[in-house]
Amino acid sequence: MSSMELTTSYPPSKFEADNDLSSVAVVGKYKHAADIVNSILPEVISKVSAGVSVCDLCQYGDDLIEAMALKEYKSAERGIAFPTCVSINNLIQHVSPLLDNDYLLKAGDVVKIEMGAHIDGYIATAAHTTVVSLDVSQPITGPAADVVCATYYASEAAIRMMKPGVKASEITRMISEIAAYFRCKPVENTYSSTIKRFVIRGGNDIENGFPQDMIVQDLEKYDFEIQANQGYQVNVLLTTGDGKTKSSEYKPFVYQRDVNKAYQLKMKAARAAFNEINEKYTVFPFASRAMPNSQTRLGLASLLNHELITSLPALRSTLVSDKVAHFKATVLVTPSEALRLTLPQHLPFVHSSYCIPQPTNAAQVLSTPPVNQVKASKAFQFWM
Numbered sequence: 001m002s003s004m005e006l007t008t009s010y011p012p013s014k015f016e017a018d019n020d021l022s023s024v025a026v027v028g029k030y031k032h033a034a035d036i037v038n039s040i041l042p043e044v045i046s047k048v049s050a051g052v053s054v055c056d057l058c059q060y061g062d063d064l065i066e067a068m069a070l071k072e073y074k075s076a077e078r079g080i081a082f083p084t085c086v087s088i089n090n091l092i093q094h095v096s097p098l099l100d101n102d103y104l105l106k107a108g109d110v111v112k113i114e115m116g117a118h119i120d121g122y123i124a125t126a127a128h129t130t131v132v133s134l135d136v137s138q139p140i141t142g143p144a145a146d147v148v149c150a151t152y153y154a155s156e157a158a159i160r161m162m163k164p165g166v167k168a169s170e171i172t173r174m175i176s177e178i179a180a181y182f183r184c185k186p187v188e189n190t191y192s193s194t195i196k197r198f199v200i201r202g203g204n205d206i207e208n209g210f211p212q213d214m215i216v217q218d219l220e221k222y223d224f225e226i227q228a229n230q231g232y233q234v235n236v237l238l239t240t241g242d243g244k245t246k247s248s249e250y251k252p253f254v255y256q257r258d259v260n261k262a263y264q265l266k267m268k269a270a271r272a273a274f275n276e277i278n279e280k281y282t283v284f285p286f287a288s289r290a291m292p293n294s295q296t297r298l299g300l301a302s303l304l305n306h307e308l309i310t311s312l313p314a315l316r317s318t319l320v321s322d323k324v325a326h327f328k329a330t331v332l333v334t335p336s337e338a339l340r341l342t343l344p345q346h347l348p349f350v351h352s353s354y355c356i357p358q359p360t361n362a363a364q365v366l367s368t369p370p371v372n373q374v375k376a377s378k379a380f381q382f383w384m
Contacts, residue, residue, distance in 0.1 A: 018121075018197045021229045021334055026122065026197075030231065031374055032073060033081070034124035034330060034341035036117035038376065040064045041126055042345055044084065048111050048130055054095070055102040055289070057113070058084045062290065065117050073119050079280070081123045081200060082116030083254060083287035087314070090322040092187055092237060092245060094312040096253040096287040098297075107134045110144050112326040118284065121198040125233055126342035127328035136349060143240040143323045145350035150182035151325035152347060153356060155236040157365045158192065158206075162331050162338045164228040168206040172222060175236060176209050178362050182354045185209065185243035186236075187317065187324060195231040195330070198283050208236055209243060228335040233328060241322030245315040252311035255300060256285040263306040273299030274308060285312060331371070340373035 020026055044061045061084030069078040087095040088109050097103070105111065109132040116125030129148055131140045139145070154175045161171050171192075179185055186209025194202035204224055226232075257277050265271045273296040277286065291297040303309045317324055330341040356362050 015196075019231075021231070021332055027332065029076070029119045029122035030124060030330070030332060030341055032119040033117045033122050034374060036065055036068050036119075037115060037124050037126050038343050038374075039068060041113065041115060041128060041342075044113055044115070045128060045130055045345055048105065048113075048132060050105055050107050050132055050134060052105045053102050054086045054088065054105065055097050055099055057086045058096045058287065059289065060084075061113070061115050062287070065115065069117060069119070076120035077282075078117070078119045080116065080286070081118035081284050082114065082125050083285060083290065084113070084115045085254065085287075087112040087114075087324070087326070090239075090241070090317040090320060090324055091248060092190070092315045092317065092324050093326065094252070094254045094314045095250070096289065097250070098253075098289045101250055101253075105132050107132050108140075108144065110147070110323045110325060112324065114326065114328065116200070123195050123200055123231075124330045124341050125200070125328060126330065127235070127326045128345045129325040129327060129348075131348040131350060133349065139349045139351035141351050141353070145352045146182045146354060147184050147238055147240050147323045147325040148348060148350050149352040149354070150179050150184040151236055151238040151327050153362070153366060154178040154238060155234060155327035155329070156370070157362060158236060159234050159329060159331060159338070159340060159371055160365055160368055162226055162232060162234065162333055162371065164226055164333060164335065166226045168204070168224050168226065169219065169222045172207050172210060174362060174365060175238075177360070178356060179209070179238045181356050181362070182352060184238045184240055187239050188243050188245055190235065190237040192235045193233055195233055200284065206232075208238070226333060228333055230333050232331045232333060234331055235326075235328040237324060237326045239317045239322050239324045241317040241319055241324075244318050246318060248314045248316040250314045252313050253289070254285050254287055254312040255304075255309045256312065257281065257283055258307060258310055259283055261307045263308055265302065265306070267299060267302050269295045269299035270302035271299070272296045274303060277303075277309065338371040340371050343373060343376060
């Protein structure tokens with residue numbers, strides 16, 4: 001489906017049918033997209049070690065997603081739904097650099113890996129956090145361990161709460177409660193959200209934390225209920241810092257087409273970039289390094305100026321010493337169950353000085369059985 005079709009010929013009745021989770025075909029496409037992510041995310045994680053290039057990791061993830069999608073699913077539009085991003089330490093999200101901004105991993109780095117794939121517009125995304133260690137026999141301790149534990153447990157609790165009728169504000173409170181036990185805070189302006197066919201953020205955001213200046217009257221917008229027949233990205237980010245974000249030293253690496261904007265481009269490089277985006281990525285986010293040459297990358301500035309694309313900034317937490325962790329999973333909520341599509345990965349060897357006390361709401365939620373999840377992907381093979 002092209003971006004033009006999205007804006008001009010996607011009637012509400014078709015949109016409703018395309019997002020009906022009672023349809024075996026719809027759920028099947030979500031599962032196929034998740035199979036790609038579940039195959040490739042652990043491969044990228046396995047490459048994390050001291051001296052490895054962040055740029056190479058991102059390119060490796062994207063190359064594998066494209067190779068698997070193009071070879072295995074030939075009857076539908078398919079490919080990258082979210083470019084592989086590798087964000088280090090106090091960087092928060094959306095870091096998918098060119099060689100000019102590359103970084104070599106070091107021992108002790110907290111490494112957040114995020115990616116997404118789609119089959120026929122049906123999206124599966126995931127994020128995982130690991131820590132670079134020179135001695136895998138010894139646990140990572142200190143703030144890095146605290147934030148990894150906090151974010152993992154908060155994510156698992158949030159996923160268990162993804163049931164029809166549960167209020168979004170209850171999930172936000174749970175995330176904040178678990179963060180506090182580990183002396184961490186939710187990263188401001190980060191959230192879980194619904195997903196739809198061709199829509200990576202479908203509204204009804206579940207905030208990771210309430211704004212510090214929130215008044216009682218504002219609570220209503222955070223108090224909607226989880227609905228059946230919805231797909232969600234359960235997306236949890238916590239930090240050892242104060243929770244606030246700042247612009248990093250990097251210009252944006254990730255962009256997305258705004259299909260509601262149109263402009264007659266005059267610059268050759270801008271037209272080339274625009275054609276590349278519409279042909280290969282349509283409505284999905286893409287990394288500037290995915291542009292085929294430096295000329296098309298130059299055209300991105302013109303597309304931004306004319307609002308044909310938007311940027312996803314690479315933000316950081318307040319202090320360089322802060323650590324940020326990130327876990328994300330794609331979950332389908334049906335009337336009878338929640339189904340986890342993107343699977344948990346092996347956790348880094350960490351040991352926090354803190355824990356979730358008993359009895360608490362958090363401990364109670366985490367003691368309930370995990371939600372149903374798809375079967376693990378077949379063994380990874382090199383499709384390239």
